[in-house]
Amino acid sequence: MREIKIRFLAAAAVFLLSALVAACGGGNNGNGGGAATIPATEKPQESSTEAPAAKVRTFTTVKGEVEIPVKPQRIVTDYYGGELLSVGANVVGVEPMAFDNPFLKERLKGAENIGDPINVEKTLQLEPDLIVVMYDKNYEALSKIAPTLYIPYGTTTDVYETVRLFGDIAGEPEKAEQFIARFEQKAAEGREKLQGVIDENATFGLYELTDKGDLWIFGNNAGRGGQAVYNALQLRMPEKMTGDDTQTLQLSLETLPEYAADYMFLTTYDPQKKGEAQKQLLDSSVWQGLSAVKNNTVFYNDFQTFYPYDPISVTEQIDLIVDMLIARSEENMNKK
Incomplete structure (x- = not known):
């Protein structure tokens, strides 16, 4: 009996093992049975043969090709703070005058003053992955810290070129186009507000007096509101400046009437607030004889x-100019 029992158990074990193998490894049948499969979402990923996305790219400058980050994270610059901020770049260091710009102060709260010219040691401490400069002093030393782009003054001539260039540098072309769209909307709104307020044939001049008594007139791309007045609002230059590519021209007091305009905007560079040069100009018979002075269409601007002439400042200047022209028009109408 004991031998029979052993044989029975052995046979049963063989039967169970065969059934198990058939269930796991058998072929398909009419009931849809078959081998177990792994759901597609859980299949192991095949190893990719594509190269990883590039982290650096080549940017061509007047000093040659420079390898820069595709998306720089920490940028130090001398005079391009506003240009970089306009496309959402992270500016960690900038020259001191940028902090006096009323349109950039809030945006530069996290940035450091790196001096003028750029202090190499301070720049090293900020650990930038890109440096962008308008002037090439200390260029070689800066290039040892991080990739350095030398973009000379005057490389771009208006908001469009500027924003697209720095959008490219920052790896933010979409943000550049978004900024341009906002700028165009602001300009169009400003032009609409001035309809019926300003004679379409009226001329507008931009002037600056220094604390030394030097007098200058400016074109459409040298600050002092030029891009806002001439490019955005499309107001007319004085006849003597029309067609002239010169962006800055020094005037004598005697020649000022030749470059005078129906509307005159005067800024004064007087860091010590002496006021002597401006008083001398305003008291002169030449100034008093200008039509804009007699018509109360002279504006003394901060x-x-x-x-500033960076894209952010230019955009904000549009509203300031429109508002002052409307307010002055109302003031002069009320005097009649």
């Missing part, structure tokens, strides 16, 4: 507000 230097820090109208000196």
